[in-house]
Amino acid sequence: MHTFKKLLLGMVGTAFAAGMLAFMPLTSMAAGDIAINETNFPDPVLRDFLSKQDYGTDGKITSEELPNVKKIYLWDGDLTDSKGIELFPDLEMFKASGAKLTSIDLSKNTKLKILNIDDNPISSLDISMCKDLTEFRCSGTKLTTLDVSGLKALEILVLPSDLTEIKAVGCTSLNGLNADECKLQKVDLSDCTSLDWFVCRHNVITSLNVSGCTALERLECSDNKLKSLDVSGLSGLKDLVCDNNQLTGIKLDGCTALERLECYDNNFSKLDLSNCTNLKHIECSNNKLKNGTLILSSSVTDLVCENNLFTAIDFAEAKSLESLNCNNNKLNSLNVSNNTKLKYLICSETGIKTLDLSKNTGLYTLSCNHNNLTALNLDNNKKMYLMDCQFNSITSLSFPAGSGISDLACNDNKLTSIDITNAEHLVSLICHNNSLKEIDISQCAGLIRAYKEGGKTFSDDKKIVDYYVNTATSDDDGAIVDEGEEYELKFDVNTKINAESLKLDKNSAQIICGKTLTLKATPKNKSAKVTWKSSDKSIATVDKNGKVTAKMAGKVTITATASGAVGKCVITVLYKDVTNSKKFWFTPTNDLTAQGIVKGYDKQTKFKPANECTRAQMVTFLYRLQGEPEVKSSTCKFPDVKSTDYFFKPVIWAVENGITTGYGDGKFKPQNVCTRAQTVTFLWRMAGEPSPSKKKCKFSDVKSSDYFYIPVIWASEQKIVAGYDDGTFKPQGKCLRRQMVTFLYKYQRYA
Structure with a gap:
């Protein structure tokens, strides 16, 4: 019996030992190993990430594997606890944006280079030990103050909206700083000598010091409470956006690289930009600028100066000006004759009575509505394709031969005549509320299409008629496949439309100097009288019988008219010694x-x-x-x-x-x-x-x-x-x- 008990106890002991072995892990822990368990890493999101890495598949991180833990990136929004990352002294990157972290201990992560904790409810943070940090993003956090002083390696910094104070002493490598929509009041970045761009829009900044930022190229500080701004000496500054502040002055001495300045919605009464020799774009609307107080350099190509106190505009010094918008100034005069490169002119609601565009031969668009203009001479503006001269007192309009005009709005004037026979590219004509008895659209294929194919609608108690065509096409689901073209003709119902052209035997011809050519017109009414006209008699003349005499080399348009119908022939007058079309010249x-x-x-x-x-x-x-x-x-x-x-x-x-x-x-x-x-x-x-x-x-x-x-x-x-x-x-x-x-x-x- 005694022997039997011994044997029984031995069998039980062996079985117990076998059972214990069955429940033990397959790997054993050595000194220095870190188990991926709840004790070391309380948050399951972090444990799950570590377990899926090459070094963590066996449930532990050995001392040999520990230096390989350099990157942790957790995009799962359920992370609530970062405890355990302090065990990784070689960690270089930690990204956990959109998580639920309320705190994070980085005191042991001295080699950290990239930190992204965007959109976490963290309210305090100490990164003073992260001397190698190059990129730090903390937008969407609850941080109200932040001290990155001494972080000499820091290059990129993105701040949260609740931030009221930032200290960046000694951040000599800082390259980019985004402080958009924060609550900053005073900002001193004078130590940030490598700063390339700084954006701090929509704050409450009253003081901004960038005096030491000699590498700065882009500064955007709009929508703040700045009364003065000093960027003098910043020779590399290219973009400065400081609109919607309370600025009365700005120091730009030495800003020779400046290309763009946006300073609208301020209190400027003077802006001397003559030393900004590379300045291209200026937007200074809604200030208190008067005549002679806006001084430009010859490099300026685009100027927007709406809603100021100008009574006369003459930017003769701006030889490179291509675009000018001076809307809503009470002008007595507007002189653009020296701005020969002008392509876009917007001068609506200024009250001007005259406008000389004879020197602006490259003008593409003109908007001069709601003024007191009585006439517009467009003879030298062949390149113009868009014109809006609504609500003036203009009595007649015509366009030169070869005109590129495609869209014309001239309604609400005092027009008694409009000649668009040279405007063959015209596809939209809005000319109601005038005194036009007749409009000849016979040379405008787009307007003819609108008139003959367009849907017809009436307005103003049926006093105005509108013909409109849109050739856009859609698939069965209503999605637009081809945007197509739009054609529109809008006029007073008592205005007669002539859409029939006068047929000539030639649309174009070449004549050698000294020679003649007789054109033949065939009106529908054979008894109708045909009249002839030359667009330039110095190049070629035409008599009452359509006989064209070539005077000197050039190009001229011969126009025939009969019963309101118009026909045209473009004549090229050739030099006597350049007549062989096979010659390369x-x-x-x-x-x-x-x-x-x-x-x-x-x-x-x-x-x-x-x-x-x-x-x-x-x-x-x-x-x-x-x-x-x-x-x-x-x-x-x-x-x-x-x-x-x-x-x-x-x-x-x-x-x-x-x-x-x-x-x-x-x-x-x-x-x-x-x-x-x-x-x-x-x-x-x-x-x-x-x-x-x-x-x-x-x-x-x-x-x-x-x-x-x-x-x-x-x-x-x-x-x-x-x-x-x-x-x-x-x-x-x-x-x-x-x-x-x-x-x-x-x-x-x-x-």
Whole structure:
């Protein structure tokens, strides 16, 4: 019995031991190992992340694996406790945005480089031990104060909306700081010498110190309570946005790189921007600026100055101005004659009575509604495609031959006549509330389509009729497949519409100087009287029988009218010595002559294509090609260029724009023949000295040491020059007039 008890107890002990082994882990813990358990990592989200990493699949992190724990990124919003990360001294990145952390201990994570705790309810944080931190994002947290002083490696910092104070002493590597929509009152970043951009819109900032931020390129501090701003000495600053503050002054000394300034909705009474020589875009609306208090540099291309106190506007110094918006100023005068590069003009609700656009030949859009204008001369504005002149007192409107106008709103004027026979691209005409008896739309295919195909609606007690077509197409689900085109014609019901054109036997023709051509018109009413008119009698005349006589080279439109119907023929008058259409210079010569860029000899009847092109002729042609812009200087530095010379202004312009420097002896030598090398160099400089994509020149006689090496490569890439059949360019070859006009034509088309 005693022996049996011993045997029984032994069997039980063996079974118990076997059972214990069955419940033990497969791996054992060694000294220094960290078990992935609830004790070390209370939060299941963190445990789950660690268990799924290569180092944690066995339920532990060994001492050998510990240095490999460098990144923890938890996008699960259920994380509530970060306890355990202090066990990872080599941790470099911790991301837990959108979680539920209320605190985090980073005192042991001294190698941390990237920290993202966006959108967590954390209200306090100490990162003073994270000396290697380069990026810290804490937007959406409950932090009200933050001290990142001494973090010399910090480069990117994004702050939370509840923040009222930021300390950044010694943050010499800080590159970008986002403090949008916080509650900051005073900001001192003078130690942040590497700061490239700082955005602090929608705060309550009254004091901003960026005096030491010499690397700053972008500063956006709009919607604050700043009364003054000093960015002087920040020579790299390019973008400054400080709108909607209480600014009365701004120090910009030394801001030579500034390109954009937005300072609208402030209290400025003066803005001197003359030293900001790279400034392009200015928006200074809703201030207290008066005549002479806004001083621009010649570099400005875009200006918005709505709702100020101007009574006269004349920004003659802004030679590069392309866009001007001066709405809602009570103006007595508006002078844009010196702004020859102007493309967009908005001057509505200013009260102006006159507007001279004769020098603005490149104007694309004009908005001058709600003024006191009685007339608008658009003869020189062929490029204009959009015009809004509603609510004025204009009595008549017409457009020049070759007009590009496509959208015209001229309702609520005093129009008694409108001539759109040259506006063949017009697709929208709004002209109700005028005194128009008749409108001839016969040359406007888009308006004819609206009139004949459009849906018809009435308004103002059936006094106004609107024809509208939209060619957009949709699929079966209503999604737009093709936006199509819109055509609209809106006018007074008592205005007669003439949509029938007068048929001519020719729509276009060429006539050599001195020759004649008789056009034939076929009106529907054969007894109707046909009248003829030339758009430029100096180029060609037309008699009562339709006989056209070519006077000098150029392009002219001959118009025939019968019973309200209109027919047109575009006549190209050819030089006597440029008549062979197979010659490579035929089209370039006639095209540039029609534009007024090149001119001929013998009262514009001969071009003399084989003549050598002089330097004087070349710069003059380039000057015309650029629209004959105004020059700054009234004197020319070259002693051999006189004020009475036809090329006087062109040479000054070429010097001011870096196109020519003259010869070493200080002369220009206008009568010297222009070489092929000089010609392409002039064109290259006029284009802004662009860098070609290729580094090697394909012409065997152009060396890398030649001053024209890069210009020739560029001109070749732009299809301006092709060279000779033997693979040479012949840079010192004399440039003939036929070559010159071809170079200019290709430059205009391709470059």
